[in-house]
Amino acid sequence: xxxxxxxxxxVTAPPGANLIEAAKLAGIEIxxxxxxxxxxxxxxxRMCFVEVTQEVRGKPTTRLTxxxxxxxxxxxxxxxxxxxxxxxxxxxLEFLLINHPVDCPVCDEAGECKLQDYAFAYGTSSSRFxxxxxxRHAKKLGSGIRLYTNRCILCDRCVRFLRDFVGTGxxxxxxxxNGNEISVFPGRPIDNVLAGNLPEICPVGALIAxxxxxxxxxxxxxxxxxxxxxxSRGCATFLDVKDNEVQRTRARENQAINGYFICDDGRYLYHxxxxxxxxxxxxxxxxDQLRESxxxxxxxxxxxxxxxxxxxxxxxxxxxxxxxxxxAGAHLSRVLHGSVPGHVPNALREAPVSFPGGxxxxxxxxxxxxxxxxxxxxxxxxLVVTKDTVILFFNSSLRIGSxxxxxxxxxxxxxxxxxxxxxxxxxxxxxxxxxxxxxxAEKSGTFSNSAGMAQSFGAAVLPPPxxxxxxxxxxxxxxxxxxxxxxxxxxxx
Amino acid sequence: xxxxxxxxxLDQCEIPGVRSLAVARRYGAYNALxxxxxxxxxxxxxxxxxxxxxxxxxxxxxxxxxxxxxxxKEPRVESFLCVNADESEPGTCKDRYLIEKNPHLLLExxxxxxxxxxxxxxxxxxxGEMWEGMEVLETAIRELTTANLCGKxxxxxxxxINVHVHPGAGxxxxxxxxxxxxxxxxxxxxxxxxxxxxxxxxxxxxPTTINNIGTLGYVPWIINHGADAFKGIGDPNxxxxxxxxxSGHVNRPGLYExxxxxxxxxxxxxxGGVRSGHQLKAVIPGGTSMPLLTADELDTVMSPxxxxxxxxxxxxxxxxxxxxxxxxxxMVDVALNMMRFYRHESCGQCTPCREGTKWVCDMxxxxxxxxxxxxxxxxxxxxxxxxxxxxRFEFNKxxxxxxxxxxxxxxxxxxxxxxxxxxxxxxxxxxxxPLPAPASVLPDGDLRAP
Numbered sequence: 001x002x003x004x005x006x007x008x009x010x011v012t013a014p015p016g017a018n019l020i021e022a023a024k025l026a027g028i029e030i031x032x033x034x035x036x037x038x039x040x041x042x043x044x045x046r047m048c049f050v051e052v053t054q055e056v057r058g059k060p061t062t063r064l065t066x067x068x069x070x071x072x073x074x075x076x077x078x079x080x081x082x083x084x085x086x087x088x089x090x091x092x093l094e095f096l097l098i099n100h101p102v103d104c105p106v107c108d109e110a111g112e113c114k115l116q117d118y119a120f121a122y123g124t125s126s127s128r129f130x131x132x133x134x135x136r137h138a139k140k141l142g143s144g145i146r147l148y149t150n151r152c153i154l155c156d157r158c159v160r161f162l163r164d165f166v167g168t169g170x171x172x173x174x175x176x177x178n179g180n181e182i183s184v185f186p187g188r189p190i191d192n193v194l195a196g197n198l199p200e201i202c203p204v205g206a207l208i209a210x211x212x213x214x215x216x217x218x219x220x221x222x223x224x225x226x227x228x229x230x231x232s233r234g235c236a237t238f239l240d241v242k243d244n245e246v247q248r249t250r251a252r253e254n255q256a257i258n259g260y261f262i263c264d265d266g267r268y269l270y271h272x273x274x275x276x277x278x279x280x281x282x283x284x285x286x287x288d289q290l291r292e293s294x295x296x297x298x299x300x301x302x303x304x305x306x307x308x309x310x311x312x313x314x315x316x317x318x319x320x321x322x323x324x325x326x327x328a329g330a331h332l333s334r335v336l337h338g339s340v341p342g343h344v345p346n347a348l349r350e351a352p353v354s355f356p357g358g359x360x361x362x363x364x365x366x367x368x369x370x371x372x373x374x375x376x377x378x379x380x381x382x383l384v385v386t387k388d389t390v391i392l393f394f395n396s397s398l399r400i401g402s403x404x405x406x407x408x409x410x411x412x413x414x415x416x417x418x419x420x421x422x423x424x425x426x427x428x429x430x431x432x433x434x435x436x437x438x439x440x441a442e443k444s445g446t447f448s449n450s451a452g453m454a455q456s457f458g459a460a461v462l463p464p465p466x467x468x469x470x471x472x473x474x475x476x477x478x479x480x481x482x483x484x485x486x487x488x489x490x491x492x493x
Numbered sequence: 494x495x496x497x498x499x500x501x502x503l504d505q506c507e508i509p510g511v512r513s514l515a516v517a518r519r520y521g522a523y524n525a526l527x528x529x530x531x532x533x534x535x536x537x538x539x540x541x542x543x544x545x546x547x548x549x550x551x552x553x554x555x556x557x558x559x560x561x562x563x564x565x566k567e568p569r570v571e572s573f574l575c576v577n578a579d580e581s582e583p584g585t586c587k588d589r590y591l592i593e594k595n596p597h598l599l600l601e602x603x604x605x606x607x608x609x610x611x612x613x614x615x616x617x618x619x620x621g622e623m624w625e626g627m628e629v630l631e632t633a634i635r636e637l638t639t640a641n642l643c644g645k646x647x648x649x650x651x652x653x654i655n656v657h658v659h660p661g662a663g664x665x666x667x668x669x670x671x672x673x674x675x676x677x678x679x680x681x682x683x684x685x686x687x688x689x690x691x692x693x694x695x696x697x698x699x700p701t702t703i704n705n706i707g708t709l710g711y712v713p714w715i716i717n718h719g720a721d722a723f724k725g726i727g728d729p730n731x732x733x734x735x736x737x738x739x740s741g742h743v744n745r746p747g748l749y750e751x752x753x754x755x756x757x758x759x760x761x762x763x764x765g766g767v768r769s770g771h772q773l774k775a776v777i778p779g780g781t782s783m784p785l786l787t788a789d790e791l792d793t794v795m796s797p798x799x800x801x802x803x804x805x806x807x808x809x810x811x812x813x814x815x816x817x818x819x820x821x822x823x824m825v826d827v828a829l830n831m832m833r834f835y836r837h838e839s840c841g842q843c844t845p846c847r848e849g850t851k852w853v854c855d856m857x858x859x860x861x862x863x864x865x866x867x868x869x870x871x872x873x874x875x876x877x878x879x880x881x882x883x884x885r886f887e888f889n890k891x892x893x894x895x896x897x898x899x900x901x902x903x904x905x906x907x908x909x910x911x912x913x914x915x916x917x918x919x920x921x922x923x924x925x926x927p928l929p930a931p932a933s934v935l936p937d938g939d940l941r942a943p
Contacts, residue, residue: 043686044843046890064888069686084888091879091890095848128872130926131855154841173681176664177839178851 004076011072019067019078020048030080031089031118033096033203034155035068038260038357040164043069045096045155047118049088053077064088086122093123099134100204101150109205111218115153136181141171142189143264144210145198147182152206154180158198165261165357168192182206194355196264200250211268212248216240221247224460227447229320229367229398229440230266233360234449237262239270239441239460246270246441246461256453263361272398273441273461277424280464283434290434295468299476302418302433305390306336306477307484314383314414315341316393317376318402319366321470322445323454326368326375328474329394333376335478342383343376344393345369347404362450365399367440371448380407389414392477395421396437396470403427420470436467443469496751496759499726499734502710503750506594512629514636517597523642525716529605530650533716536566538609542712545720546732551577551705552779552812554731554797557712563692564610565700573696574607574615575677578706579661579668581620582780583834584814587736587748588706592619592626596633600656602709604643605716607654610702615656617706618673621663630658665838669893670703672840683842684893707736727752731796739764741817742771753796757786760795760815771819775909779811781831782898784883784905785818807883807905824910825917828903829854829861835899846896849880853903860917864924870907870914877904 003012006019006026013022018041020030033045048067053060054076064084079085096115104110136149156173159182163169170190174183184190190198199209221240228235228249235258238250249270251262282298283290306313315333317326333341346366354360385391391414395403400423403411408426411417418433428434440447442463446456468476510516517523529538543558564572576599580588591599603615619627634656637643645653659677661667667676671685674696695701711733715723724732731753737760740746744765751760757776767773775785778795784807786793793799793806800809818827836854841847856873859865881900882888889897907914 041686042683042842043892044683046844046892049890062887064890066686088888088890092844095844095852095879098848098852128875129852130866131852131859132927134851153844154847156842173841175841176837177841178836178847180841180847 002072002074006078013072017072022072030067039160051079089122098129107205114203143195157201166194167356193263196267197261216247227455227457228266232362232364232450235262279436281466285432303480305416310336313390317343318395319346319369319372320397325470332478341376342378344380367447387415390416393419437470438463496755500750522597525713545715545723550707572612572700574612575703576617578619581665582812584780584816585812602712613653621661666840738814742819758791774820775818777816780814783811784808784902824913843892845880845890863921865918865921866923
């Protein structure tokens with residue numbers, strides 16, 4: 001463990017750490033553009049200069065060096081605030097800004113732009129550059145990514161990410177010297193499921209996601225810690241909220257699960273929250289039609305069917321439920337007939353994907369399968385379902401098709417099906433009572449990923465007004481049923 | 494007394510028909526290889542070269558034997574020899590001549606070097622424009638393979654050396670050793686950060702030694718005649734000879750081989766002196782990347798000893814390409830000519846060089862067109878210092894030395910001939926400050942799809 005002094009503070013860095021990481025441990029920020037902890041170090045932006053004093057052949061030698069490719073070593077004395085360091089930082093910023101359009105007022109990156117932040121912190125307010133600026137057209141690179149070429153500082157992060165981390169290598173630097181430009185090969189646009197990370201990796205506003213283009217100024221966004229419900233990997237995310245709408249999803253660093261990135265499936269999943277098929281009111285079947293209803297009536301219909309013969313009730317849980325909801329569902333099942341609930345396994349499965357950089361996408365496209373199967377071990381296909389069976393199915397699936405056709409057929413056999421769901425889908429179509437639930441962004445809860453790691457998340461946006469939290473509905477049902485059973489199954493007043 | 498040439502290398506190049514193996518062998522080629530392979534161990538070869546004091550002729554003057562000694566003695570992976578024949582420093586023309594005239598001299602050096610560093614593969618990275626040189630080398634390698642001097646089981650010793658000729662694509666930066674390796678690997682010729690050094694992590698991640706092709710030309714001579722004989726030639730600290738390439742305003746431009754005790758004045762004299770009717774104005778001693786010397790510095794001994802780092806001359810021997818400028822040269826012209834080259838050849842990897850080359854070139858262009866604004870010269874000097882500060886080498890800001898290769902010579906050029914630049918600024922009509930570029934945000938329809 002090398003011990004050194006950075007700006008007068010003694011720091012012990014883990015072996016192999018560079019000076020940027022070591023300084024971070026001491027709470028000192030060394031500005032940098034091209035360095036990214038998940039990518040190969042190239043030391044090309046030259047922003048992270050520090051002054052290092054070290055013994056070379058028995059003589060203390062002071063030199064200016066880049067912190068990102070200098071490993072922390074015992075006995076180093078590092079200064080990040082001397083005049084030569086400040087001058088170097090100022091010089092580099094001047095160089096980077098001479099061809100930058102400084103179009104911050106119309107740039108989506110403004111507010112989280114390193115160039116902007118560093119220009120304020122380490123730069124000067126005026127430029128000595130009075131030549132013609134380089135001008136390049138913006139271009140679409142594929143996968144919903146645009147390159148605002150003028151803003152690019154050629155830090156190379158995107159190229160290294162696609163080449164070394166993702167392994168697809170669509171981007172490369174073309175031309176030479178001052179003409180360097182990030183490009184795709186003709187007819188070979190960016191085509192991979194991690195492309196949505198590019199705007200996050202880009203330290204400036206050069207790579208912009210079309211999904212977020214001109215949507216919001218980032219300082220108006222409220223980030224909420226969340227967990228991606230897209231698959232059993234459970235990547236940590238931020239949901240950035242403005243005007244009660246999720247504006248975008250960003251990766252939240254979690255070294256145990258997703259590192260610094262998330263996949264595009266999870267990134268753009270937030271659109272389901274305001275999807276046109278969103279279930280927004282309770283509905284009760286009248287004949288062969290589902291009619292809009294209110295919660296009191298709908299719950300009473302459900303409770304009266306459940307109370308008729310509790311032993312014939314089957315409680316079903318889906319892997320889209322949170323841990324809290326699954327527990328409440330199991331409790332309800334115990335109250336009704338003393339046995340555990342069943343589960344409807346997620347039918348959406350793909351081959352798992354992993355990338356050279358270590359990122360992995362799980363094949364199971366539901367967030368909480370492991371936990372729900374633990375709470376409700378019996379799958380639907382092993383349960384006896386007849387025309388006398390009353391089914392209460394807590395589905396709340398974010399994806400159409402998560403119930404397999406065979407399981408749907410079994411459900412169709414039952415005498416009565418009540419379903420709590422968030423979207424109009426093939427299951428709500430066969431149900432007798434449909435109750436609108438809430439999505440992950442609208443409630444707090446916990447998901448356990450396929451490796452058994454539990455992560456909790458908070459509510460980011462307010463739900464549609466007539467929806468209710470699944471736990472809340474289960475609680476309400478439990479209460480109504482206990483009352484009904486204890487009062488001897490009297491008629492509904 | 495005028496110094497004389499010592500043509501230990503050049504004379505071997507002027508043997509008629511020496512390109513062919515048969516002729517070359519008649520003049521003793523590959524005797525040193527046979528001697529090394531049959532009577533010496535690799536370590537003895539390294540020892541011999543170390544004792545001879547041979548240093549890299551590419552411009553860095555690093556001890557060749559010392560460099561070889563860094564290679565692993567018991568390699569876990571294959572070691573490589575990279576031979577740098579990407580000669581592209583403006584003014585430099587010795588490697589091309591050597592390759593085209595006497596490829597066997599160089600190839601013998603390559604094979605001995607491979608034996609010394611236990612490499613079974615050598616890559617000769619030849620500058621993309623040197624088509625004839627590549628053909629000559631390839632023909633020579635074919636002859637060698639037929640004669641069992643190259644390839645498997647050389648001369649029955651069980652030693653295998655394969656030599657590959659790899660054409661560059663004409664980028665100046667690929668002459669930088671780490672950029673050369675990147676280019677050899679099929680990547681963009683971007684210089685690498687050091688450390689790791691090539692002996693630990695070189696081409697394709699294998700231990701690699703990179704030698705200038707001109708350096709290897711001395712190796713057979715040393716093996717044949719012994720280290721002590723080589724050490725006795727010229728300056729004992731910088732033994733052997735150097736091929737000086739004198740160009741510019743002299744009567745007989747060309748290659749002049751001399752011991753490293755020769756002065757700049759001697760060299761110009763060897764080249765027939767400055768063309769008649771003109772006065773010497775300045776000399777670039779080692780390719781345009783080296784700051785120029787003025788007429789009163791002609792007694793400089795053309796050896797690395799005179800150009801000590803942080804020395805008073807603030808210049809360097811570089812590749813020993815001596816470019817002589819007479820009084821017809823306008824120094825603003827010279828600056829522009831040089832800077833256009835560096836703007837074109839910057840690889841653009843790191844910020845100061847990528848942005849600095851264009852900025853500096855734009856400013857010099859404006860001064861040259863007499864459209865300078867007052868204060869331009871001061872900004873120009875400051876920008877040059879920001880790229881490569883000649884007074885504080887330990888504060889170098891770029892990955893490789895390209896930044897200082899234009900920062901230093903231009904800084905010195907302006908310092909030494911400031912009056913010419915000041916005059917150009919004074920007679921200028923200031924150019925208007927250009928309008929900002931159009932905003933980069935364009936309506937959807939105008940975005941060019943890839």
